[in-house]
Amino acid sequence: MTAFLGLVLAAFICFALVFFIKQRQYNHPALRMPYQLRKPLFEPSERELLGLLEQGLGERYRILAKVRLADVVDVTAIPRRAPWYQAHNRISASRFDFLLCDLMTLDAVCAIEMEPASQANAFLDELCQTIGLPLVRLDPESARTYDAARAAVDEAVAAQSSKPPVQPAG
Structure with missing residues (x-):
């Protein structure tokens, strides 16, 4: 014992x-606090495109960078929790490279991505089409002047405004 x-x-x-x-x-x-300040906040190509956007569109839009989709997009009513969380997690981990907003209301007007369309990022294209937010894909190579960036955004916004709004299923 x-x-x-x-x-x-x-x-x-x-x-x-x-x-x-x-x-x-x-x-x-x-x-306990495994974090540090990320430097630089923008990669050189992102800084270059931001400068281009500010030159070409800064007088008409507020330009926000690295905006989480979940800050702009709401998950519609889904009756069960698991599919709702799955849908929310899908947007909470993604972001728009740049978001153009109305100067007065700050409503989202157009999203800009720095990568070409591909199968890997097809979700973002479909999402923007569903919510009625124009998506422009630019990179510093394809839009060397602010005129080209402005024209791409103007074309996307005009095309979106001529479409009827998408009605959610349900």
């Missing part, structure tokens, strides 16, 4: 010691 009690006491002491050591490790500042 004494040996069993000694064994239990030794196991308890070992457990407490391991717990204490792990607790100190988890409270280490590097583990």
